[in-house]
Amino acid sequence: MNYSYDFASIPDYMIKIMTAFPVTLEILLISLLISLLLGAAVAAGSLGRKPVIVAISRGYISFMRGIPTLVLIFLLYLGLPQILQGCGVNISSWNKMFFIIATLGLNTSANMAEMMRAAYLAVDKGQLEAAYSVGMKGTTAFRRIIYPQAFGIAIPMLGNNIINLFKETSLAFTVGVIDILGKARAITSASYGANKLETYIATGIIFWIVCVALEQGSKYLEGVYTKGRKQAAS
């Protein structure tokens, strides 16, 4: 058995792998947008007054939190085309990006919904009453008073959700999209499986750097946003 490793080559691999970073970024940003929009709708549903909609929203969140991302990818990528085929719709030729983005968008939307719900509930009830007491409408009170405070509360959680989403983009290779991990796999298979360890470590380091940057960014944003008006301790 040959266990010779060439760790000095890792930076070179990192540079090669980074050529696929725009694909990773595209997946991240589009699925982030979807997850925020969908998450907002689900959060609103779960906080609403209609029992049926509350139940559906809660069920959606719970379902998405129970299913492994990989299984959801398989369901959408392998299963969905079969179902739609039965209905006479052919989506098997669709861009593979669609499937990974849809999976991550759906999956993350549940986390986003939970985040928004928790942040909304964390805003003191008196704030809404005070807004009403000066004559605001519900929508105005949300826009001017509740949302700005909830956003500040949600920032750390939002950072976490984005980091998790970013990590999950690594499953894009499953449907054959060449993101950074896909690129790493392509490099190793081009050299017949040699240097596997080096390329995976190189990919790991890229994820590490970006995650640390995202984390710092989130902390910075939180600091700027809540400057001078920390949540009251009580």
Place this chain on the structure above:
Amino acid sequence: MDFAFMAEAFPQIVGAIPITLLMVFVSAAIGWVLGLLFALVRRADVQFFSQAVAVFISFMRSVPSVILLYISYYVMPAVIYFYGQNIGIEINVSGIPAVVYAIAALTLNQAAYASEVFRSAIAAVDEGQFEASYSIGMNKTQALQKVILPQAMATAMPNLGGLFIMLIKDTSLAYYVGVYEITATANLLSMPTLNFIEAYIMTTVIYEVLSFVFNQMFRAEENHLKRFRAVLAAQV
């Protein structure tokens, strides 16, 4: 829907649950103990160790599980092999089942996340609790063991529950290093006849049931641990 396929495949997919649960239980058990240890090391601010642990945790939390699994799968054999040579044994590395590498990766991943959970849970315990413990003559270890950790556990429990569910879901990635757990079994069964939708609906149901059951168990444990708080809340 191909019900004949489902009837045939379902018992086989269910048969893979034990291997999934093996990974879950071993990784959680070792990972959480390690995580608590990491948290205490960082709290104690031990020169070098604290920083090393912090870097390790940051790496483990940042790298996607699938990459950790790959790294473990390709680096562990060498580590074991050289360790064996060092102590004078020739270990047949290729005889080690893949599940060991999967567990190693998942364990370290859990340890990193759990250490953060424990760290914030310990920090959330009122400083006065330490002072009160010292005031009746306890030393630091006794204070942690008798007073601080029981309270911290109540705070940590919901997050540990979340980690546990995450771990169940992460075991599906062990498929990529060749472990025949639930997802891999379903995928392999569906391939020859292309019964993807059937196979993955069954897989989804199994994971949802597992998540639900363990979620309920953690909720129950959380309520049990929080009983001292319920009294407090009623008084206010």
Place this chain on the structure above:
Amino acid sequence: MEYMVQIDHIHKSFGDNHVLQGVSMNIKKGEVVVILGPSGSGKTTLLRTINFLDAADEGSITVNEARVDAQKHSKAQVLELRKKTAMVFQNYNLFANMTILQNVMEGLVTVRKFKKSDAEKMSMEILDKVGLSEKYHCYPSQLSGGQQQRAGIARALILDPDVILFDEPTSALDPELVGEVLNTIKAVAQTGITMIVVTHEIAFAKEVASRVVFMEGGVVVEEGKPGEILVNPKEPRTQQFLSRITGGINQKSA
């Protein structure tokens, strides 16, 4: 318009708890009504039904011709009612995401559609009046409770409401900060604005109230001039309450 505020047979329940059991009250322009009563008597709930923060189950509220029927009303009517009232909260409830100045301006700009520059000028003037000239750009969390409550009063005053509702405005304050807030409220009372105040401060009631209302068990037990109710209450329940709350010193401070 004879009365500024008409409270007409208000009922309110929370679950099985029948908190308000048919309360009626007519308040003239410029009156300062102080509502006293033990905790759980329904006094705070009554105050909160006046601007429909708690929607009454039965009865109606009329503030300066804006009438809201508990059983049949539109959102627009509630909004209209709220525009004629303002409230000062026990826990201040200043908008945590805004500075003191922004807090006071907010209602003018967002609800009354004033020009920002005008609103700012007016807000500064009113903040000066309550003694917060130095604190325009502080966030609520940077102020003491007394300062926060004075800002809360400014936020209510600037809307030039027909009636201001005070919900135990000094209950959450440290004892040494109560005085500054009571003085501010007294100053407001002297401007001739209609006020309804829920409080435990008997001495304050004596000094400022034009009418004192004693509530217990969701009904008005007794009402009248402070000199009558606070010095010679007729109802045994009022006597008991007063002797408990003042511990017998109430004669001395009169």
